[in-house]
């Protein structure tokens with residue numbers, strides 16, 4: 063959301079059903095919505111912007127299912143109110159380019175990571191951010207970056223293997 | 237009643253002939269018990285051959301895998317069974333859940349419902365199995381659970397593939413004017429080698445659908461399999477790495493409204509006083525609806541978006557009636573202890589236990605009391621469903637494990653006939669038994685009634701989900717063993733008390749029915765284990781505590797595995813026998829079990845001396861037809877106990893997809909370890925105290941051990957895989973903790989006494 067919109071929100075009482083107009087950039091595309099500025103980004107994405115990739119798991123930043131990037135930094139969209147959104151949002155739906163999977167998605171596919179799959183959008187977004195920061199993460203780096211992403215199906219061993227594979231794919235320029 | 241018995245018997249005989257004669261019978265064609273539900277919904281140019289296969293003229297092949305895909309990979313494996321006989325690659329196949337239909341009955345899920353051990357193949361046990369299975373067919377019971385899908389589908393799905401291929405070839409033979417025997421099939425194409433002519437399946441599909449397939453087709457031998465027995469790429473993987481809208485919470489429909497529920501935090505209690513005014517006035521709120529169901533009482537909110545619904549639910553002010561059950565955890569455990577003082581039904585009673593204990597010298601007796609808490613399923617995707625009631629037709633999009641019962645109960649809720657209800661099963665963001673329930677679907681149906689024909693997507697908060705589960709029951713056990721001079725047990729007496737899952741399920745789904753016979757889930761995992769002890773009694777005692785309980789991954793095995801195998805470890809310690817050696821001696825009449833024990837001991841280098849501060853624990857459980865041994869290695873670290881490595885050996889009889897099986901074994905073990913380490917649902921003032929992942933967490937990646945898995949195929953009968961690694965993981969960890977610390981922890985979670993890194 064631009065700074066200017068943000069200023070406009072301040073001091074204005076939100077009473078209408080629809081909320082107030084807001085402008086977001088999601089997966090590279092501008093999106094105009096009307097919402098309560100207190101609404102968490104997750105619900106704005108899912109219910110108002112038609113982006114169902116990020117999932118709802120807990121609503122208290124305890125599971126990571128809702129992870130998206132704000133200007134490249136992973137954030138838990140379930141506790142991020144719209145009024146605090148500053149910068150471009152990237153969801154799982156926006157990381158592959160020209161119909162080609164992101165190396166992390168490719169590695170996930172090759173390692174056959176997902177079981178129920180519900181946590182995986184969040185897992186992948188955390189892993190993408192990790193690899194953007196560290197080319198060749200150690201096990202400890204992986205533990206630190208992925209500890210907030212719960213998987214009830216217990217896909218952790220394959221997640222770890224896939225992150226290492228993705229690092230290799232990225233280095234090889236795939 | 238008589239006719240049911242007769243049909244059951246007839247059906248059983250058919251099953252028996254099939255097993256004895258070594259030929260598979262085309263069950264569906266042979267008896268055609270139910271109409272093909274796909275006939276009514278074909279697209280232009282599409283043909284259907286049986287309830288499992290559709291072929292379109294552009295050669296698109298759709299397989300209906302009528303079991304809920306909740307992560308266990310069932311859609312891929314069921315499709316592979318069809319593909320193997322149909323001669324197509326899995327990459328060509330579109331897999332769908334299909335509609336709710338009686339044709340998709342699961343006979344295997346009920347077949348193991350009787351009080352018999354899996355290895356008991358006596359005439360009585362077998363007859364009962366056949367009758368129970370037939371009951372599944374008669375009821376048209378479409379369900380996913382009991383690790384039964386592949387066992388149920390093994391012949392059905394391959395027959396569907398073979399029959400489809402057969403009629404496609406016949407149609408091609410006619411069209412090309414050549415004998416069918418000269419035609420070959422590969423990659424959805426039929427080729428006549430001699431003339432070089434070929435036709436795709438799609439080109440002959442419509443003609444083929446007119447041909448009646450034979451009642452019986454010979455299926456391919458294991459040695460000829462091209463897909464089965466080898467790891468396949470999962471058909472749902474691409475959707476799951478790209479964030480595709482495949483789950484219940486992702487359903488999006490024109491004009492859709494959103495909603496949530498706020499149900500009484502005390503089960504079965506009604507509101508005594510409520511004030512909806514504040515909630516009703518909140519922005520975005522459309523309507524607040526009182527809900528009164530067999531699952532509980534409370535309110536539903538219809539709103540313009542989910543967040544508005546959540547906020548409104550929060551703002552509803554209600555005073556709820558008191559609980560009808562013991563109101564706190566201490567009172568619940570007293571009720572369990574009281575139950576243990578009664579007799580119960582002995583599901584196993586070998587030799588004469590009373591006599592064996594009568595003259596036992598004190599020093600030869602091992603005694604222990606065990607207990608486990610209630611547990612929530614905590615599926616990653618909170619409970620939800622979307623419903624629309626328009627022009628007298630209810631459409632319900634529901635991530636569920638029981639489509640036919642969902643259809644039935646939602647029809648009741650909406651006040652319409654079942655044939656006016658369409659159940660669309662989405663992918664499930666975890667199930668573990670929780671999604672075999674109907675509450676989330678019924679609530680959506682009731683809200684749809686108030687939505688003026690618009691669809692309503694009803695999503696629960698995590699708090700609502702945690703506090704309104706059907707829990708893995710709390711249980712308590714009293715165990716006694718008498719040791720002989722060689723340290724081996726001469727007598728074992730086990731009593732297990734727990735609320736009955738079957739009684740609880742009936743109360744909320746079919747309240748007019750009452751349960752008959754003992755509920756074997758109370759003692760499964762204890763009474764049916766492949767040990768030979770001369771005097772061996774295991775009794776199940778239903779405790780009257782009405783907190784809703786349900787099927788939680790591996791059901792009764794989830795706690796009996798712990799009770800039985802931790803107590804076996806105590807027997808080993810008291811008798812100065814190595815735990816693995818103890819199994820070697822007590823399992824001699826069960827070679828399948830012995831081989832599993834030997835395998836996991838060998839893999840984990842059992843018996844080799846470990847460095848100080850490290851230790852291993854062993855456990856074995858036979859559940860859902862699979863024989864599973866696990867070894868857990870733990871290490872003492874400054875941050876607490878670290879689970880370093882887990883070895884699993886599992887005999888599943890026939891392994892359809894080793895990649896998926898490995899994933900399920902690891903998954904099941906992690907599910908069990910998560911519970912053993914730290915999970916419990918406790919009560920205060922009649923309400924569940926936990927609410928979200930901060931107080932009901934599960935294993936995280938930094939706690940996750942490494943795994944080594946071996947899949948064996950010595951067993952005669954095929955076993956399940958979705959649940960079987962959960963039960964032994966828990967005692968293997970508890971036994972490792974004992975080996976490391978000397979602390980025998982008999983009450984879960986272990987975190988009450990030790991801390992984990």
Ligand code: FES
Pocket residue numbers: 117118119120121122123124125126127128129138139140141
């Ligand atoms: S839904 Fe946001 S962290 Fe769980």
Ligand code: FES
Pocket residue numbers: 176177178179180181182212213214215216217307616665666
């Ligand atoms: S794959 Fe099911 S929760 Fe992670």
